[in-house]
Amino acid sequence: MARRNLDFVTALLIVGLLAGVAGLSTSLALRFVEHLTYHYSFGSLLSGVRGSSRFRRAVGPMVGGALAGLGWWMLRSRTDVRPLIQAIVDRDRIPLLPFGIDALLQVVLVGSGASLGREGAPRQFAAALADLGIGWLKRLPPRDREILLACAAGAGLGAVYAVPVGGALFSARIVLKTWHPRAVGAALVTSSVAVAIGSAATHDKPTLAWPTAASSPLLAAHALALAPLTLVVGLGFNRLMALASNPMRSWVLVPAIAAAGLLIGICSQWWPELPGNGKSILTVSLTSGMTLTAAAVILVLKPALTALFLRAGAAGGMLTPSLATGAATGSVFVLTVNTLAGADIHVPAISLAGAAGVLAVTQRAPLWAAVFVWELAAPPLWLLAVFLAAAAGSHGLRVLTERHRVIAAAA
DSSP, X not given: OXXXXXXXXXXXXXXXXXXXXXXXXXXXXXXXXXXXXXXXOSSOHHHHHHHSOHHHHHHHHHHHHHHHHHHHHHHHTTOOOOOHHHHHHTTOOOOHHHHHHHHHHHHHHHHTTOSSBSSHHHHHHHHHHHHHHTTTOTTOOHHHHHHXXXXXXXXXXXXXXXXXXHHHHIIIIIISOOOOHHHHHHHHHHHHHHHXXXXXXXXXXXXXXXXXXXOOTHHHHHHHHTHHHHHHHHHHHHHHHHHHOOOOXXXXXXXXXXXXXXXXXXXXXXXXXXXXXXXXXXXXXXXXXXXXXXXXHHHXXXXXXXXHHHHTTOOOBSHHHHHHHHHHHHHHHHHHHHHHHOOOOOHHHHHHHHHHHHHHHHHTOHHHHHHHHHHHHOOOTTHHHHHHHHHHHHHXXXXXXXXHHHHHHHO
């Protein structure tokens, strides 16, 4: 038992270090692709898109899509890249070369402006590196290996967004679906180590800049009132992505993803927040720089464009697109109430509450959704209660709806 625990602790440190390297390398690669696509040197992707020429806005995502499509055509004609969580749960091997190449292609596509999440790449790369790095520990039981690879995936997520607790909860609750102390403790250790290494790119700062906000207990009530809307949007988002999923293998990948890139490039002429994983939408939501009309348009276009890329055969993360869709949902809600009722509800707080509510529905994990959203912006601690109310409200409504359907079907 002592030898097994020593091997497990050793593996934990290896996994944390490798996940940090994976997160750091994919973050730097993504920035390089973004800067190359939109030809800017400093600032965020949003500022880069706004400052680029109309031609580059349209053609950049198209070229990136064509290159990624060509890479996936060549990769998928030779091997299968299974969904990462399924591979971990089934305790399959996670070979570095195919999973690493797939992760690199995701970076190229998202960096060039595709409406997909960037978190898929570091999760895959971290798990593949971890599988290779702990391979020499032959005495690791299969369950310990499963925990370690799940920790790698969550730590990779934590490293790119500087969310150590969110990364750990992703490993325990989303991948392993457990509260077992061994799994939770391992996830916290690996995620913390990975975030420390990833701080070379994140500078140990929150992903989003939080504006000042006055404390108000009414924000929790408004977040609960938002729950029915985030439930509908979250269920619709999941349904749309499931219908759009299309991991095709033929050469059609190349023109299809390129066409999707061209379309998002054209849309960015009017809505520069659309390219990328969704951080630009979250940023504008927090600065209250979104009008009601723009929020409504983005609420429709963001999931539609994400589904279009999936339908074209692309691969990428779904967390940040669903977050951005949720933020647009919250913005539509709060801007409508403020306009019609003449109220002055804090827009950033309700926008992020919408993000937490939709994420809780899409991932079936309300606590993780609330903590993840809170860590992204690091607002005052009391706002975690607002995000918890939004996430728990939408998730609770989902549970009640599903129970009603089961009872109705049995009657």
